Amino acid sequence: MLIIIGVCIWGALLSPFAMAWTALAGVTGIATLGTARFMFPNVLVEPPSKFKIGPASDYPLNAVSNKWKDQFGVWIVHTDQYEGKDLIYALSTVCTHLGCTPSWLDGEQKFKCPCHGSGFYITGVNFEGPAPRPLERVGLRIAEDGMLEVDKSMKFQEEMGQWVDATSFVDGSLA
Amino acid sequence: MSVGDYIRGSQIWKSIFRHPAPVDRRNRVVVMLTNFFLHLHPVSIKQQGIALSYTWCMGGITFFLFLVETITGVLLMFYYRPTLQFAFNDILALRDVTTLGIMREIHRWAAHAMVITVWLHMYRVFLTGSYKPPREFNWVIGVLLLVLTLLLSFTGYLLPWDQLAIWAITVGSNMARATPFLGYEGPGAQLLNIGGFDLITNGSDARFLLLGGRFVGEATLNRFYILHCVAIPLVVALLIAIHFWRVRKDGGISQPL
């Protein structure tokens, strides 16, 4: 309301010439924004963000599953090393440095990124290289049919304290 | 009368070239003024202005390489389809199946060479102080052309759709994700939210705009193809025209005052 009144007062103070220019500038600005919005697609041909990954018993303790890495870009990790709790969670395979895909090195028990050498523990926490923060978790829950379901539209960052969120993990004792 | 004289005396020839051959002083001046392609140049020039040790000829070579890129690029477009299904195989076929299979090689090497010659042209212009008044603004246009040259090369890098291509673009475009305010992992992006609703997400940030998706995929290939073949070359051509025009208007090639 205040804005409209302000515009009216301002308009009254302007000469017709200045008003015409202002209107033109305004319309051009809106058209530019509209064109910019045009460049953002509304429909994406990308894999679904929610998908089932089988029962929790498929994922033994202290192992990293590469099964869904190629198709959906997540690791399923079952470990008791994060704060001593037995958890299953899904880690996004995107390196927090520049988005390369790290590899899980079973021998060295770490995720290692080939681009700039960042290293992450099995928990996803970074410990070497340029990565500024831990890998991100994505949503994981037990669906109605008892299967695990990943939801990639949700993400949880450790440094924001989001890993305590109940949708970021599943109790590992179910496995 | 020889055949040559007959041709040069014909109505067709005279309708194209409205003056005799440039063999004497007068006609050498006239040819520069009447020929569309030559009229970029002045009629006469100081001797040192074309000394190779002074100009290094790098600006001219850059322009020529741009023409080479345009011609080879158009030829490549006849065989290349920018889709996940065909892109890689079309590039392969351009090498192994097409006659004269070095078109892509020439395109790529000329692109590398163009990046180098742009740098050297800029280097020369700096070292001779040729950006100083009255040529300040032409230097700015030159910097824009440098950026566009790099962008042309960068967008072209993705088109072969091999491992080299997508990972170079993935690494490169991930930096857009970290753009302050406009990238969803950039400082300040969290401030841009309305009532708890984030304006900048991985589906609405600078990287998404660049890639046309959340990761380098088919939409990206199409986007980069259009940028590489149409959008950026058009802008470059316009800026080149301004750049050349201003060289003439700002007093020709630089020289000691």
Added chain:
Amino acid sequence: MLEHHPDLTASVIYGLGWLYLLLFLMNCAWVWRSYHQDGEVKLFGQGVPVASIWALYAAMLGMISTAHLTGSNNPQMFLLRMPDAFKSAVDSLSGPVSFFSLSVGLFVAVILLREWIVKPTVGWVLLNASLIFLALSMTDYDFRQIVGKPDNVPIVAMLFICAYFTWLSFACAVENDKRKAAGKPLYSQEKNDKILVWPDLVYSELICMVLVTALLVAWGIVLQAPLEEPASSAKTPNPSKAPWYFLGLQEMLVYYDPWMAGVVLPSMILVGLMAIPYIDFNKLGNGYYTFNERKFAISTFLFGFLPLWVAMIVLGTFLRGPNWNFFGPYEYWDVHKLELLNNVNISEWFWYKVMNTKMPVAPAGSDQATQIGYILLREWLGLVITVAYLAVLPPLMAVTVFRKFFVRMGFLRFMVLSNLILFMASLPIKMVLRWSFNLKYIVAIPEWFFNI
């Protein structure tokens, strides 16, 4: 013993034969030039023409070339190769620190010794030395793998071209400076006749176009454009590199986070380049090569272009291998090479080492303002340093080292200049801090993606 990766093969020896033949022919021409231009030197009490020494060298090259072109049947027995002792010495001495120091050292040397370097004989010796070094290095398998990659060939060419043009510009600059000092007109002012563009310029352009086309066609036939496996978004190649002209930027990523190295610093480079004509108040040196009249401008630009751009590209292309680890020029790119990358932030150093306590962390469940307060408290030292760097240094520079500049430029121009210089200096500063103190971040606020 059968070598899987032989340092020398018949085709390498044959190729090097052509390189030495080219060098031999170049030096034959140089002998001819030297015979007409250089005088004599006293050797063993006798006057000997300098040309004869070059002739001796050229003859030696001719023989080496013949040996390569005819004696390639048993590569294992071939003697002319880079000595292993030299290779391992270079590998063990090389690292990001020594590489950067070397490039800065070279940059300083070129400027200080410019009057000596621009002598034709010195330039020729340097060119010969670098070509022979390249030829000998090609006898190493690992060196050849990297330098011989089709995409890397233009970078090698660029190095020689850049060096040549730097040399040429300094030659012109030194000549002009001497003329100015002697009160004579510039060389180019003497050559001031007006000539017609047709035929002189038009024909040189035509010849240039023909030569460039010929070069491109030959290049296209000899070297095939690289094409790797089809794209796969699941398999990241190791190392994965940006296009070669962006490798300087990728090298910055080692020291700065993407938002700095990938967005802020490149933008500053472009803004800085565009700002050059508006902040350079020096009216001298417009339209001719000179160094003495534009010492600051040329040194700064050369520093940005040579050690910070070209040398970084060389480092990123030739010396960065798997996991972006540093590898010497003759070193095998071992995927499992381990490098300790445990770096610390200033805040960690301050709270753990100096204060001997834990980092301040906001109590769980506290409101946003408290959390922000705790984060700022945690990082106060780095924030103070950063603010001081950008806010306190420019006025300090204005009253000390850049006092003359400040007076002549005025406030706005000076602020732009000083900030551009500070941003340019931030890269080498962070590099030195990383090497000497293992510093990771000056300000580390991953919560806001704000790491410096």
